[in-house]
Amino acid sequence: MFNVEPTLNDDQVMQFIHNGYITLENVIDSDYNRECESVGGGGMGDFVQTDEFRRNVLLHPEVAGVVRSLLGANFIVPTNAHHHLFEAPHRGQTWHSDGLTEYGYGITHLQCYYYPKEVRIEDGPTMILPGSHFRLVDREAIAHYGDILGQLSLTVPAGTVAMTRYGIWHKAGPKLNADRRGMIKFSYFRNTMPKRDWVSESDEIPSYQHKGRHPYVTEVESYRDRHRGQLTWNWLCGLTEVEETLPPVKMFNHGIPLSEIRLQ
Ligand SMILES: O=C(O)CCC(=O)C(=O)O
Numbered sequence: 001m002f003n004v005e006p007t008l009n010d011d012q013v014m015q016f017i018h019n020g021y022i023t024l025e026n027v028i029d030s031d032y033n034r035e036c037e038s039v040g041g042g043g044m045g046d047f048v049q050t051d052e053f054r055r056n057v058l059l060h061p062e063v064a065g066v067v068r069s070l071l072g073a074n075f076i077v078p079t080n081a082h083h084h085l086f087e088a089p090h091r092g093q094t095w096h097s098d099g100l101t102e103y104g105y106g107i108t109h110l111q112c113y114y115y116p117k118e119v120r121i122e123d124g125p126t127m128i129l130p131g132s133h134f135r136l137v138d139r140e141a142i143a144h145y146g147d148i149l150g151q152l153s154l155t156v157p158a159g160t161v162a163m164t165r166y167g168i169w170h171k172a173g174p175k176l177n178a179d180r181r182g183m184i185k186f187s188y189f190r191n192t193m194p195k196r197d198w199v200s201e202s203d204e205i206p207s208y209q210h211k212g213r214h215p216y217v218t219e220v221e222s223y224r225d226r227h228r229g230q231l232t233w234n235w236l237c238g239l240t241e242v243e244e245t246l247p248p249v250k251m252f253n254h255g256i257p258l259s260e261i262r263l264q
């Protein structure tokens with residue numbers, strides 16, 4: 001089987017639980033970024049199933065290392081992707097979470113945003129709200145929100161991959177120019193029961209460390225965040241009953257287990 005080593009340690013897994021995202025800046029090879037810059041918008045099924053895309057992006061050791069850490073061994077590798085390509089200036093999208101965002105506290109699905117080209121503020125970066133992945137809400141209920149304290153614009157260098165827990169609130173930010181701004185979105189899924197098999201120095205499972213409040217979080221909600229984080233940590237460490245179905249309900253994405261991938 002194509003070997004993928006986990007890259008995150010306990011503390012980094014706890015950070016991910018708290019923030020709902022991790023960004024790997026400038027990890028994809030610059031020549032390959034240039035190839036991806038010019039592809040058309042929309043579905044990219046054939047393109048992402050090539051050995052080149054797998055080798056350079058989907059199974060890149062740093063990208064796949066995060067997936068291996070958070071979704072376990074033999075995870076489901078995407079066979080589909082969507083290129084969110086914007087050219088004309090626009091006012092930006094409204095805050096939303098995507099598709100059939102799952103209930104529950106397990107981590108079974110990572111949605112990734114790959115930027116082949118640098119994204120500056122005037123290019124209409126994706127905006128995310130760190131920590132919002134725990135708040136499953138009606139899309140329409142958040143669509144009218146304007147700026148939210150703590151929101152983050154993903155102004156990133158070329159070759160960056162942002163990896164999010166599906167369900168994080170996000171949107172494409174306002175775009176001021178007519179330059180191409182691409183984001184290739186794809187999802188990995190869990191395929192094995194959770195256990196603490198990321199990078200660790202001892203078999204002793206540390207207790208969950210709550211990483212504090214996000215700027216928009218008030219006191220009571222902070223207790224809830226702490227509690228939900230604790231549940232997710234216990235779940236990931238294999239300490240609780242598994243309530244999610246594995247892999248989760250298939251949405252618009254498809255994939256194949258890592259064990260079935262052969263690169264030429
Ligand atoms: O392109 C982006 O930055 C975000 C697009 C998006 O979230 C969507 O269309 O669902």
Ligand SMILES: [Fe+2]
Pocket residue numbers: 096097098170171
């Ligand atoms: Fe979206």
